[in-house]
Amino acid sequence: MPASCLQVLFFSTFNYEDGKESSISGREDCVHLNVFTPAPNEPERKLPVMVFIHGGGFVGGKASDYHPNVLMNKEIVLVVIQYRLGIFGFLSTEDSVMRGNMGLKDQQLALKWVKENVESFGGDSGNITIFGESAGGASVHYHILSPGSNGLFNRAIIQSGTSFCPWASNMNHKKYAIETGREFNCSIDNGTEKYLECMQTVHPYYLIIAGAKTNILGFGPLYTLPRVDGEFITEPPELLMRKRKYNKVDIIAGITKDEGGYEFLLDYIIPKRRGIINKNFEKYGPISLMFENEENSLELTKKVYQLYLQRENFTTNDEDFLKISEEILRVSFNEISVFLFQIFVCRNPTPSGSEFIWKEATTESFQYLSLTTSPAMKPDDFLKREFWTSLNTTQNKILQDTLQEETGNL
Structure with missing residues (x-):
């Protein structure tokens, strides 16, 4: 596995003041x-390609x-990619x-x-799905929004993160670049080209440490993020979404409830x-709740703190009411069919007063709940279908062997 890109390890005991190198990786x-x-070296296979x-x-984060x-x-064919992170991936003088x-350009x-070479690995360059989780x-x-990525993939799976998320973009890149450069006596006053030359003389570890110093509260505040x-x-x-200026591909989007909750905890x-x-x-x-870029950020923060932290009990209904799913799930993709699937779990799925019996799942028996006027547990026919489908590759051989036996007996 390749080495990761330079980063301060998540969940480490990194001391931002001392800058211990033991917590720096990559x-x-x-x-x-x-x-x-x-299927290496089998271009005729034309297998679906997934890029993570x-x-x-x-x-x-890293590929490994x-x-x-x-x-x-x-x-x-599965491809897992790496890209530059932090200052190396997103520092900008605007x-x-x-x-x-x-x-993102990486x-x-x-x-x-992948588009140009995946067929050498048995993949289909016309059937590429990109997928990622959180920042991925x-x-x-x-x-999907970048014109430079048009035609490079056919499908996309968005898992727990979109460009609309408060942690997925930043509006203060130049201000942050000035503040970071000041730490290394690299001034932007003499022009951004001179600034860049100066920053390139700084040891990479010190640049990563400088970037991590802003991350005071877990995941925030973060400044080295994508920008327009x-x-x-x-x-x-x-605006691109409203104008429908995006690449027309099939999309699946979903959310992992409470993702990142551990770090906020x-x-x-x-x-x-x-x-x-x-x-x-x-x-x-406001930074602790990622409200720092919102209007009336302090007022919003106080209301949330009062709601959740000043009383002992609160229900998931309160939480779900305040949590609005990412806006991308609400957008109508004009040329694309949109399907919404909700998968949820509750502690007691059996209706009160019902004598319905849930059957346990075993390796030999997978059953599902048939939702009809008379609910019942039924066997999953998928494995049966998969079995019969698998016979397609051998059925001719079976017929040939049978015919040969019959012919030989004549």
Whole structure:
């Protein structure tokens, strides 16, 4: 597996003030991809291709976190890509010298490579699905919106992240670039080209440490994020969606409930983080809820804190009422058929007063609930269908053997 791109490890005990290198992982030369295929050097196979983009808030994650075992049980070609993160992937001076979005452009280059070369690995260049989770899901959405990614894939799966998410973009890139450069005596006053030359002389580890210092509360605040650069993303995502200026591909979108909750929980159980919020609530309260870019951010933050943290009991109904699903699920994709699937779990699925009996699932018997006027547990016919489908490749041989036997007996 290739080395990860430079990053401060998530959930580490990294000391931002001391900058301990033990919590830094990866290297600068990291833009690689892994190809997993059951059919190397068999271009005639034309297997479906799936390209995965990892998550990590655009500051972390790596290809080796995701193993191919489950997906490779099926006849597909799987590609897992890496891209530059943090300062190396998204620092911008908001001009042509440093437009930003280098990480997204790494992804785009990987998609071009896959399109041009995947048939050598038994894949079908006309049947490519890109999918990603969290920041990877937002990346997938960005590629749907990017004219440069048009034609590089046919389908997309967006998992728990879109370009609309508050952690998926930032409006203060130049301000952050100035503040970061000041730490290394790299001034933007002499022009952005001189600034870039100066920053390139700084050791990569120190740049990563400088980027991590802003991440005071778990995942925030983050500044090295995608931006509207006029090139990769030509206009704000919400405008592109309204104007229907996006790549026409099949899409599946879904949300993992409470994703990232563990990291946000740490803001309240780690005394140091909780102390930061309490001492300067006006500044860090909104950041803790990713409200810092919203109008009336402090007022919104106070209302949420009062609702959840000043009473002992609250129901999931309250939570679900406040949580609005990502806007992308509401958008009507004009030329694309849209289906909404809701998958949910409840603690007691049996209606009160009902004598319905749930049958246990075993390796020999998979059953499903048939929702009719008389609900019943029924066997899953999928395995049966799969069995008969598998006979297609052998049925001629069976017939031939039978005919030969009959002919031989005549």
